Amino acid sequence: MMEPGVPDRHPDRPRTFWTMRRRQLLWVWGFLAVPVLFYGVIRFYPTGQAFWLSLTDWDLMSDPSFIGVENYTRLFADPQFGRVFRNTFAYLIMGTPISLILSFIIAYALDRVRFGHTFLRALYFLPFITTAAAMAWVWRWFYQPAPIGVINDFLSGFGIPQMAFLNSTTWALPSIMVTAIWAGLGFQIIIFMAGLRAIPNTYYEAARIDGLGDWAILRRITLPLLKPTTVFLVVFSSIGFLRIFDQVYNMTTNDPGGPLGSTKPLVLMIYQTAFSSYQMGYAAAQTVVLFTILLVVSLLQLWVLRERT
Amino acid sequence: MHKGILFAGLMAGISPFTVTAAQAVEIEYWQYVFETRVNAMDQLIAAFEAANPDITVKQVTFPYADYQTRVVAANMARQGPDVLQLFYGWADQFIGGKVIQPLSPDAFPHAEIEADFFPIVSAMKRGDDYYGLPTAVRSLALFYNKNLMTAAGLDPNTPPTTLEELVTQAKAMTEVDGAGNMATAGMTLDMAGQDHQWWREVLVRQFGGAPYSEDGATVTYNDAAGAAALKFYTDLQLVEKIGQRGFMDEGQAAFRAGKAGFTIDGTFRLGSFRTIEDFEWGVTELPANAEGVRSNYASYFANAIGAGAQGEELEAAQKFLAYISSEEAMQIWLDVVGELPARRSAALTEANLANPVYAPFLKGLEYAHTTLFVDEAAQRQTTIDMANRILIEGQPVEDSVAAAAEAEQAILDRAKK
Numbered sequence: 001m002m003e004p005g006v007p008d009r010h011p012d013r014p015r016t017f018w019t020m021r022r023r024q025l026l027w028v029w030g031f032l033a034v035p036v037l038f039y040g041v042i043r044f045y046p047t048g049q050a051f052w053l054s055l056t057d058w059d060l061m062s063d064p065s066f067i068g069v070e071n072y073t074r075l076f077a078d079p080q081f082g083r084v085f086r087n088t089f090a091y092l093i094m095g096t097p098i099s100l101i102l103s104f105i106i107a108y109a110l111d112r113v114r115f116g117h118t119f120l121r122a123l124y125f126l127p128f129i130t131t132a133a134a135m136a137w138v139w140r141w142f143y144q145p146a147p148i149g150v151i152n153d154f155l156s157g158f159g160i161p162q163m164a165f166l167n168s169t170t171w172a173l174p175s176i177m178v179t180a181i182w183a184g185l186g187f188q189i190i191i192f193m194a195g196l197r198a199i200p201n202t203y204y205e206a207a208r209i210d211g212l213g214d215w216a217i218l219r220r221i222t223l224p225l226l227k228p229t230t231v232f233l234v235v236f237s238s239i240g241f242l243r244i245f246d247q248v249y250n251m252t253t254n255d256p257g258g259p260l261g262s263t264k265p266l267v268l269m270i271y272q273t274a275f276s277s278y279q280m281g282y283a284a285a286q287t288v289v290l291f292t293i294l295l296v297v298s299l300l301q302l303w304v305l306r307e308r309t
Numbered sequence: 310m311h312k313g314i315l316f317a318g319l320m321a322g323i324s325p326f327t328v329t330a331a332q333a334v335e336i337e338y339w340q341y342v343f344e345t346r347v348n349a350m351d352q353l354i355a356a357f358e359a360a361n362p363d364i365t366v367k368q369v370t371f372p373y374a375d376y377q378t379r380v381v382a383a384n385m386a387r388q389g390p391d392v393l394q395l396f397y398g399w400a401d402q403f404i405g406g407k408v409i410q411p412l413s414p415d416a417f418p419h420a421e422i423e424a425d426f427f428p429i430v431s432a433m434k435r436g437d438d439y440y441g442l443p444t445a446v447r448s449l450a451l452f453y454n455k456n457l458m459t460a461a462g463l464d465p466n467t468p469p470t471t472l473e474e475l476v477t478q479a480k481a482m483t484e485v486d487g488a489g490n491m492a493t494a495g496m497t498l499d500m501a502g503q504d505h506q507w508w509r510e511v512l513v514r515q516f517g518g519a520p521y522s523e524d525g526a527t528v529t530y531n532d533a534a535g536a537a538a539l540k541f542y543t544d545l546q547l548v549e550k551i552g553q554r555g556f557m558d559e560g561q562a563a564f565r566a567g568k569a570g571f572t573i574d575g576t577f578r579l580g581s582f583r584t585i586e587d588f589e590w591g592v593t594e595l596p597a598n599a600e601g602v603r604s605n606y607a608s609y610f611a612n613a614i615g616a617g618a619q620g621e622e623l624e625a626a627q628k629f630l631a632y633i634s635s636e637e638a639m640q641i642w643l644d645v646v647g648e649l650p651a652r653r654s655a656a657l658t659e660a661n662l663a664n665p666v667y668a669p670f671l672k673g674l675e676y677a678h679t680t681l682f683v684d685e686a687a688q689r690q691t692t693i694d695m696a697n698r699i700l701i702e703g704q705p706v707e708d709s710v711a712a713a714a715e716a717e718q719a720i721l722d723r724a725k726k
Binding site for chain 1: 402486501553556
């Protein structure tokens with residue numbers, strides 16, 4: 001139907017049910033139905049199912065029976081959960097700022113380099129397109145004690161005592177985080193560089209004419225105008241660190257998340273509970289907690305960073 | 310329940326197997342992918358089909374990591390196999406989930422099973438019923454590097470027979486570089502490998518204890534014997550300094566690379582160690598304690614009949630299971646896969662007992678124990694953590710044993726619910 005007040009552009013054409021607008025809507029919804037259905041069946045239905053399963057004691061073999069919030073009370077009383085929770089936030093709280101600051105510095109510098117620019121950029125991007133598992137195994141080998149570990153061989157060549165790296169409850173988590181940061185760096189650099197390029201040159205020219213120094217330009221122009229890029233990367237990288245799994249699992253396959261659970265993130269605990277112990281209900285309760293954390297952290301970040309945009 | 314079936318369908322993928330029942334009966338056999346095992350089963354199926362022209366057997370395999378999930382998912386979708394292979398430690402879950410059915414005593418008389426098979430077959434018995442029979446069994450032994458022994462001035466033909474000799478000989482082979490780092494380990498220390506089995510079923514018993522109660526429901530290693538056994542193990546690194554956890558990443562890797570004198574491993578490692586070309590190695594029984602007490606840990610994959618098999622399929626499945634647990638099948642399995650026969654008569658032949666590689670494992674079977682795991686990965690983890698608390702954090706041995714016992718008891722209790 002035509003909206004009132006809009007003149008009918010084809011007064012001589014008979015009015016049918018299938019107006020242009022309706023036909024367009026049909027097409028739009030026809031195309032949208034595919035992803036909507038896909039997400040409904042593959043994403044939202046299992047998500048809803050997970051909430052229900054978290055209230056049962058399903059072991060994959062017998063029928064799930066309703067046990068109320070028992071999984072949740074067990075989870076919050078589980079000493080392993082406390083450790084895993086701390087580990088997960090350690091990855092987030094250290095990983096996100098370090099990777100963002102590093103990638104910004106590199107992107108900022110790369111943006112000014114003309115000589116070998118493409119080559120350098122490709123070099124930084126290379127880790128991002130490499131399989132996480134392969135990368136994790138190479139780093140795992142770097143971190144080994146002498147006589148096979150590259151780093152420790154190097155250290156002992158100078159008579160410096162070995163670092164325990166993955167064999168230490170203190171250093172294992174930072175060691176794994178380094179590889180995770182390195183793996184994601186290329187992507188963040190590219191996004192930052194795109195953001196930098198998107199700032200119109202006229203602002204810089206105006207600032208120079210006004211006599212602003214490099215530092216003032218960075219603080220007053222570059223950083224504020226990069227805010228949308230930064231918000232995107234903060235949220236993106238936070239979610240990445242909260243969901244860290246590949247690096248940890250591949251670097252500690254003998255003692256997953258070890259030693260003594262010092263590197264185990266929430267996702268690995270969920271994986272073990274579900275597919276090694278077959279406690280699907282308990283694992284579902286853990287995913288609900290992870291979902292809540294991801295939601296809260298993402299919303300919080302969007303809210304905090306929105307204000308000053 | 311239909312939600313469960315939908316979920317199972319999603320996980321199992323679309324099942325391409327629709328049984329076309331003409332005159333011939335077709336049954337499905339499931340196992341996980343491992344090249345030699347699949348080849349051996351192909352041979353067995355060919356021989357079985359030649360003898361039973363009215364039965365065809367279809368072998369279906371999945372990667373090990375997916376195997377359990379596939380079986381469970383297919384069972385929920387009523388698409389389960391007729392005969393399947395399972396680790397003995399999964400028996401409780403598979404019985405509870407009605408994945409497998411008890412073996413009929415008419416087709417498989419209990420007296421015969423108990424007389425012919427090694428005693429560890431009892432791990433497949435629940436109540437009055439047997440739920441599966443093994444083709445092959447695995448046990449542990451001590452592998453030694455003859456070249457390293459010779460280099461250390463030891464006689465490569467007299468490997469250690471007692472724990473004390475194990476320590477002295479390993480010490481002779483240990484080498485430390487100028488910076489104080491271990492260059493060659495006398496012995497591998499790898500709880501995540503087979504050492505947790507060695508500690509649980511062998512060392513604890515040799516120090517006078519028992520790891521679990523008779524029914525496997527209670528942890529009983531939290532005593533002086535358990536602590537002494539653990540102290541012996543952790544002292545290998547802390548006091549004797551003949552090995553180091555994490556050395557060369559994995560114990561078997563260190564031994565393969567010729568950087569470790571001794572390692573404890575199972576029959577399943579033979580295939581990998583047979584490709585070693587840089588040095589000569591040998592195998593011997595696990596060392597006895599000072600009083601001559603020996604023990605071993607044996608395990609196996611059993612074959613069982615799926616809960617869905619009925620009528621003529623059940624009959625065919627019984628025939629097939631009887632064949633793949635026959636002496637003839639066990640010999641083929643030994644030749645192709647290298648795993649030891651589960652029947653005494655097939656295992657303890659003169660040829661096998663004279664074989665320098667098989668003999669130590671076979672002797673071990675006579676006095677082996679089988680842990681009734683309810684969640685192998687989780688129980689192994691408690692043992693790994695128990696050693697790490699001492700080796701990394703310096704926790705007193707008694708405290709660490711107590712904490713491990715408490716954690717493992719909780720796992721056992723949860724499984725019983």
